[in-house]
Amino acid sequence: MTQTDILAQLNPRQREAAEAIDGPLLIVAGPGSGKTRLITYRIAYLVRVVGVPARRIAALTFTNKAAREMRSRLGELVSHSINDMSVGTFHSFCAMTLRWESDAIGLDRNFAIYDDPDQLDVIKRSMRETDVDPKRFSPRAVQSAISKAKSSLLGSEGFGMRTASYFEEVVGRVFERYELLMAQSGAVDFDDLLLKTHQMLEQHPEIAARYQDRYVHFMIDEFQDTNVVQYAIARKLTEAHRNLCVVGDPDQSIYSWRNADIRNILSFQDDFPDAKLIPLEQNYRSTQTILDAADKLISANSQRIERELFTDNGDGVPIVVSEGYDEAEEAQMTLKEIGALTKNGPGAQGGYKLGDIAIMYRVNAQSRALEEECLRYGVPYQLIGGQKFYQRQEVKDVTAYLRLVANTNDDVSLNRIINLPTRGIGRRTLDELARLARDSNMSQFDAISSIMSTDDQLAPAATNPFTPRATRALTDFQKMINGLRADLDGLSIIDLIDQVLERTGYQKYLTDSAERGEERIENINEFKTAARDYIHMPVQDGLTAFMESVSLVSDIDKMEDRTEAITLITLHQAKGLEYPVVFIVGMEEGLLPHSRSMDDPTAVEEERRLAYVGVTRAKERLYLMRTFRRGFWGASGPSLPSRFLLDIPEELIERTDKNTPKSQTTERPRQSGPIGTRKGSERTGRRQGFEFSSNTRAGSTARPEMPKPKSLLNSNSKGKIKLTPSRRPSPPRPRPGRRAARNATPLFKTGDKVAHDTFGDGIVMSCEPSQDDFQVTVAFKDGHGVKRLLMSFAKLTKVE
DNA sequence: CGAGAATAGTTTTTT
């Protein structure tokens, strides 16, 4: 490729955007409009044609995965090194900057990054120490108030000024204590990464000047999901060159709950009146049918700028709307359809690969039913999110040991593992230790040191509040950690992990633990595999870098483009991805829109954008699935079709749910739940706030018309909504009896090594009778995790 | 001090 035609692959609009390199630029990019392609080519153009050195360009993305992809695409376009380019998420960019400048701003260079659960620990402790009752004020609520304050550029000082309510007053108090504890622990939270970077730039003009000079070009992707602090950082960093290019789509703004502020897009035009605005409206991804549906769906939002997307792609096939009886049947129908879509040979519906297919849902809990059916049908799947790897207990435990080795001030980590395995350090001792640390204003680790005198003898009883036994236990622990710290030289990060596992007794603790012992060890091995990326670094640096990646890397970042598995993913995580075939399950009131959003029109508009994001992921085929009854918390209740379904024109749809409302005018809901009682909604106005039980339903055959619901309302004297179970289409599946397993003679026994065609080698964890089959739970290697398989479906062979 | 039992809160979405 020559330099002159480097932009030849772009359409005129994209080309215009790539060449607009002087001054501020706002690109409003519709879904599938080749946004990533544009950004990549724009950078390539800057480097190769304009001659901007790579290190003077920053490109910030929403996920590490997007950053990685950009890097790899740039690697193909730009021959010379792009390693100097700042490509990453806002959070990783800030973490890097803060470490570089840590000396100047008085931050421990090895600061730990606390994730959500870590942060909650500190919040709880702060509440305890400020006498705030966690029963009256939920730690979660306090946490989110603090996060919100930080995300809108308000530190604890700023927050303390406001006392709009008693709650805020309380939060202010906890906030102050929280900041103190975090500082003392040498730790920062996610919001701090951004806020402290901003503060650094404001308070240290000489530092700011260096970065302002450096970044000649600054680009931000997914700008609609940035928060106030992120935007402020970007403005500050581009003061010198003013070449700030932001790319976003207001219709895909779905992170307001994380304090993303859609107003950034509007502010941008105020802050940069000379900004060029380029809309990208040609869609290269989806069929006209899918695009029409998406357009009708999003047009129902009132807070929105009109826009018309178009495509040269053909109409394609209609959108399929289906209903299952419950989430199990919904999953079954989905899996059956996937079977048809992936079939080869005559009569095949397209011969799709499993990797072409994604199932999307609103909440992680929905993945469960889908996983079960995948296992039943033997369909390999890739689950994104859910129980995150780095949040698993044993992984967090080892992480805590490592963090403590890196930074002994880290109280959260210390508390997590000081008695794991048990070392005779119980609650009383820990309470006393916390009190001692607080009174003497030091970390708990240092507090232990303080009761030891210099010659390693125990301090006199007067200053030592602990019993001799507790004192012994505490000092042994302290010596063990110090021993690890003393022997770091010459070790690699992997060596260090091995040392920790052995010298702390954690390895033995895992081996001896009856519960999930092997799975946990597998997880630790996986953890070590992840650490291998840092094996070449000096152990201190490797440790810091590895700990940082543990905090900032998400599940989607590790997602592989595998062709042999379907993808299960939340709608939020699906942003930015595309698949030939997309199923969205749970198209129901209460789920999408989510019940927590339903009484707020603004929140419902965000839910609609979320649905829009899901719909526009599909290239060729889109399935919208829902259930007749859905289970929550073990109970089950009737569900209503999502209002979003009613926004999609009938002519775009092929229905397999013949007995359900087709549109606003012909709608004839047969049942409804508590959710349907919303007042003032035209679309739901005809629904009643209760269910009638006289209806029967057999499989997919016609359902009778609804009877008058009035009588039931009257029969419900207390006005309390009572759900009468409808008859199931088929008898409930018997639950596999746990007891029965003990008397059975399974073909596999726990500990057996087995091999599976797709998942590879694994170890049998259990084998239990399930109906007339056996359910085998197997821990697979190579990141496939633990799977439950039915013996008759899964081709498992015993190894050795 | 620690293990097992009782109990409460939980399901929005995540860097």
Next chain:
DNA sequence: ACTATTCTCG
């Protein structure tokens, strides 16, 4: 239904 936390007893 599930789990994380608190309670109770040895």
